Amino acid sequence: MTDRAELAEQIRSACLQAASAAYEQAGISGLCGEGRWKLAVQALKTLDLAPLLETSTPETRRPATPKPEARRGSMQRIEPLRRLSSEHHAGLVIARRARELARNAPDAREAAWADLRQRFADELEPHFKLEERGLLPALLAAGEGVLVERTLAEHLRMRAMIDAGGPEDLGAFAEALADHIRFEEKELFETAQRVLGTEALERIQALHDREAAPVCRT
Structure with a gap:
């Protein structure tokens, strides 16, 4: 070759x-x-x-990994939740990058923490507020108080980490964010698609239509 x-x-x-x-x-x-x-x-x-x-070099060559196959799992997102789920994709990118820098680039943690704080303000905080103004009140009215309380508690925890934390918390925040997204996708959004009626979903969609989406950096 x-x-x-x-x-x-x-x-x-x-x-x-x-x-x-x-x-x-x-x-x-x-x-x-x-x-x-x-x-x-x-x-x-x-x-x-x-x-x-x-x-x-030939020695560095690694065998090709088979192309991942699509799997069935979570429900296809309905329109009122599609924006929130799309923003989760950007959140996972943030979490993955923070985790990698925390593990492999200790000298870059201070700059990475400053960047994370800015991305939290620009992307994650608007996402949290949008959920707190639309989806969570609708779920609370539908009797899903336990899920709502957990979501709000995790939002509060991450806000506190950003406000009071520092570069040494980069990895911990990455794990908290990834775990939170996993919970919302697997439990919160799945429940919302099962229990929320048409009127509640229309109100959520109207709110999303009025609110400009945050600009997510890659």
Whole structure:
């Protein structure tokens, strides 16, 4: 195999592994099939190939990972919840990046924490407030107080971590955010799709239509 062919195979393998890992992580977090594919594509967009290009040798070649297959699991998101679920995809990207920096780049934690605080203000806080103004009151009225209380408690905990925490909390916040998204996708949203009536869903959709979506960075 020529050097160019070997490099192409290594790049292909790295891309497949990145997409597969992101797809599986999104499934663990409870995202539906569409959301899992979006996160896999996002992983490809952010994959750093520079180290591979710099150190490309036959010894570094790794076997290709099979293309992930779509699986059935969570319900397909209905329109009033689609925006919130889409914002969860961006939240998982934030959590994954924070986790990786906390583990592998201790010298970059201070800058990463500053970036995380800004992204919390720009993306996560508006998402929390949107849920608290629309979805959560509707679920409370439908008798799902336990789920609402847990959601609000987790929102409060993450706000407190951002307000009072520091670079040393980067990994802990990443885990808290990923766990929260997993809970909302697997339990909160699934329950909402089962118990909320047409009128409640229309009110949620009207609120979402009035509120501009946050600009999510990649």
